[in-house]
Amino acid sequence: xxxxxxxxxxxxxxxxxxxxxxxxxxxxxxxxxxxxxxxxxxxxxxxxxxxxxxxxxxxxxxxxxxxxxxxxxxxxxxxxxxxxxxxxxxxxxxxxxxxxxxxxxxxxxxxxxxxxxxxxxxxxxxxxxxxxxxxxxxxxxxxxxxxxxxxxxxxxxxxxxxxxxxxxxxxxxxxxxxxxxxxxxxxxxxxxxxxxxxxxxxxxxxxxxxxxxxxxxxxxxxxxxxxxxxxxxxxxxxxxxxxxxxxxxxxxxxxxxxxxxxxxxxxxxxxxxxxxxxxxxxxxxxxxxxxxx
Amino acid sequence: xxxxxxxxxxxxxxxxxxxxxxxxxxxxxxxxxxxxxxxxxxxxxxxxxxxxxxxxxxxxxxxxxxxxxxxxxxxxxxxxxxxxxxxxxxxxxxxxxxxxxxxxxxxxxxxxxxxxxxxxxxxxxxxxxxxxxxxxxxxxxxxxxxxxxxxxxxxxxxxxxxxxxxxxxxxxxxxxxxxxxxxxxxxxxxxxxxxxxxxxxxxxxxxxxxxxxxxxxxxxxxxxxxxxxxxxxxxxxxxxxxxxxxxxxxxxxxxxxxxxxxxxxxxxxxxxxxxxxxxxxxxxxxxxxxxxxxxxxxxxxxxxxxxxxxxx
Numbered sequence: 001x002x003x004x005x006x007x008x009x010x011x012x013x014x015x016x017x018x019x020x021x022x023x024x025x026x027x028x029x030x031x032x033x034x035x036x037x038x039x040x041x042x043x044x045x046x047x048x049x050x051x052x053x054x055x056x057x058x059x060x061x062x063x064x065x066x067x068x069x070x071x072x073x074x075x076x077x078x079x080x081x082x083x084x085x086x087x088x089x090x091x092x093x094x095x096x097x098x099x100x101x102x103x104x105x106x107x108x109x110x111x112x113x114x115x116x117x118x119x120x121x122x123x124x125x126x127x128x129x130x131x132x133x134x135x136x137x138x139x140x141x142x143x144x145x146x147x148x149x150x151x152x153x154x155x156x157x158x159x160x161x162x163x164x165x166x167x168x169x170x171x172x173x174x175x176x177x178x179x180x181x182x183x184x185x186x187x188x189x190x191x192x193x194x195x196x197x198x199x200x201x202x203x204x205x206x207x208x209x210x211x212x213x214x215x216x217x218x219x220x221x222x223x224x225x226x227x228x229x230x231x232x233x234x235x236x237x238x239x240x241x242x243x244x245x246x247x248x249x250x251x252x253x254x255x256x257x258x259x260x261x262x263x264x265x266x267x268x269x270x271x272x273x274x275x276x277x278x279x280x281x282x283x284x285x286x287x288x289x290x291x292x293x
Numbered sequence: 294x295x296x297x298x299x300x301x302x303x304x305x306x307x308x309x310x311x312x313x314x315x316x317x318x319x320x321x322x323x324x325x326x327x328x329x330x331x332x333x334x335x336x337x338x339x340x341x342x343x344x345x346x347x348x349x350x351x352x353x354x355x356x357x358x359x360x361x362x363x364x365x366x367x368x369x370x371x372x373x374x375x376x377x378x379x380x381x382x383x384x385x386x387x388x389x390x391x392x393x394x395x396x397x398x399x400x401x402x403x404x405x406x407x408x409x410x411x412x413x414x415x416x417x418x419x420x421x422x423x424x425x426x427x428x429x430x431x432x433x434x435x436x437x438x439x440x441x442x443x444x445x446x447x448x449x450x451x452x453x454x455x456x457x458x459x460x461x462x463x464x465x466x467x468x469x470x471x472x473x474x475x476x477x478x479x480x481x482x483x484x485x486x487x488x489x490x491x492x493x494x495x496x497x498x499x500x501x502x503x504x505x506x507x508x509x510x511x512x513x514x515x516x517x518x519x520x521x522x523x524x525x526x527x528x529x530x531x532x533x534x535x536x537x538x539x540x541x542x543x544x545x546x547x548x549x550x551x552x553x554x555x556x557x558x559x560x561x562x563x564x565x566x567x568x569x570x571x572x573x574x575x576x577x578x579x580x581x582x583x584x585x586x587x588x589x590x591x592x593x594x595x596x597x598x599x600x601x602x603x604x605x
Contacts (some may be wrong), residue, residue: 029395045595064316085349130307130308130311133304133307133308133311134308134311134312134315135572136309136581137308137309137312137577137578137581138312138573138574138577139532139533139536139537139577141539141574142536142539142554142569142570142573143570145539145554145555145558145566146316146319146558146566146569146570147319147566148558149557149561149562149566150319150320150322150556150561150563150566151319151322152488152561228434229435229437230435230436230540233435233437233540233543234539234540234543234555235555235559236555236559243480246435246437249437249438249441250437256441256444256445256449257449260445261304263441267438267441267442270435270438271433271434271435271438274432274433274435275429275430278429278432279431289406
């Protein structure tokens with residue numbers, strides 16, 4: 001068994017369980033879907049049959065193929081005759097870029113603060129913990145809405161704002177793991193050899209806790225997608241002419257009775273993407289992270 | 294226990310103070326009200342007079358104290374749209390929001406906890422897999438998609454229920470179901486893993502090895518211990534009773550606090566936004582406080598433990 005060392009590292013008292021060594025078919029499907037989405041995001045410009053803002057007024061509200069539509073617009077068109085497939089491709093790119101950006105911002109910020117708390121202890125640690133309490137005291141959606149109300153909206157601010165989501169989770173994990181790592185031999189040893197704190201945390205502790213952090217990022221990623229699409233759905237996230245998945249759903253809602261495909265296509269993509277990433281995240285957690293089981 | 298309660302109370306007060314400070318800082322950072330209200334071409338003397346009249350020329354910390362005092366006396370400013378006190382505007386929407394979030398909470402608890410416990414007790418059975426599949430679906434389908442799908446089926450196709458608005462109990466059905474299903478799925482998943490964690494503990498094996506009937510092992514030993522982590526998430530759900538329906542209220546045009554907030558954000562009606570923010574934070578902090586105190590009651594080990602050891 002190639003995965004034996006990890007399994008053996010689990011505490012002896014843990015109940016015997018059927019640990020999955022290979023990804024199940026569902027996880028494989030999830031991986032395929034995420035790969036497809038990544039390809040779409042990267043090569044979106046070449047894949048779009050039409051520019052996503054181009055109108056085709058003679059083919060307004062044309063249904064998708066299979067429901068009376070033509071191959072000219074495989075997923076149909078909206079009320080301005082804009083190609084739903086092209087808009088979907090552009091939306092996938094926007095939503096994924098925002099979600100990636102925000103997840104990375106959150107992880108870097110949270111991990112840094114967690115390390116600072118673990119390194120300095122005392123008042124710094126108390127301040128970080130107080131901030132953690134603060135962000136746990138308000139549902140993130142409300143906080144985000146408040147910030148958007150006061151500062152207005154721009155793409156950069158929006159990504160930073162979503163990055164604040166879940167920062168406290170990384171901070172808590174990084175602090176806890178860094179404290180326990182400092183108590184272990186290796187961190188003390190490199191410190192004794194004269195390594196700077198930067199080196200100790202960056203080169204020695206970070207690689208040791210990276211798997212836990214990566215698992216948290218995978219689990220936070222779908223939440224960020226849901227937040228982004230929720231805010232955009234409310235009309236407070238990504239603003240036209242840019243388009244995102246939530247934006248498309250919010251927009252298509254007005255044509256729910258006449259042209260449900262405008263809304264169903266992005267809704268399916270949101271659900272499949274969050275589902276796939278969650279499945280992969282759960283699988284990774286079972287595989288990589290002995291501390292969470 | 295008293296010391297435990299006092300320290301938790303102090304922490305709750307501190308958190309609330311931080312929220313008020315946050316609201317104040319955001320207000321300061323969002324721009325000088327004198328410039329915004331007077332316009333950029335107002336004569337400098339008029340702007341200066343305005344700043345003096347509203348205390349904007351005083352040092353920041355004095356303004357902060359003044360703001361604190363205003364919040365404590367319930368003076369949260371007036372809505373820029375209709376000039377009424379923001380607090381009144383928000384408070385009159387609260388019953389409408391509770392009218393859908395309370396029944397939804399009942400659904401979450403009534404479906405989620407039993408489903409989670411059942412799944413854990415019958416691990417790897419068909420029922421377990423079904424519960425888990427539903428739970429994952431409940432987590433990954435955003436509430437606005439679920440809501441719109443329900444509208445498509447029950448309002449558009451079948452015509453059984455209205456698609457939005459308020460008035461009769463029939464209008465509340467779809468919002469309540471939308472909120473309840475998603476929450477129940479999350480709670481079931483959480484309860485299941487809490488229960489599995491407990492069932493793997495040595496004291497469960499000890500209890501059943503010494504001949505205690507399985508039914509009693511579950512009810513006396515497993516359930517109370519699994520209740521401890523579950524209380525956290527239930528507390529969180531209670532804390533979001535007021536704010537948890539922002540998206541769903543917007544989907545169904547339900548006139549609650551959430552929809553008020555979305556409109557206020559779109560119109561940049563800052564007083565109303567601030568008021569909702571403070572109200573929501575106050576509810577969350579209260580709910581967290583109750584959860585912390587319940588923790589102390591449920592688990593004597595935590596009474597003396599410093600914050601952080603318990604997770605949080």
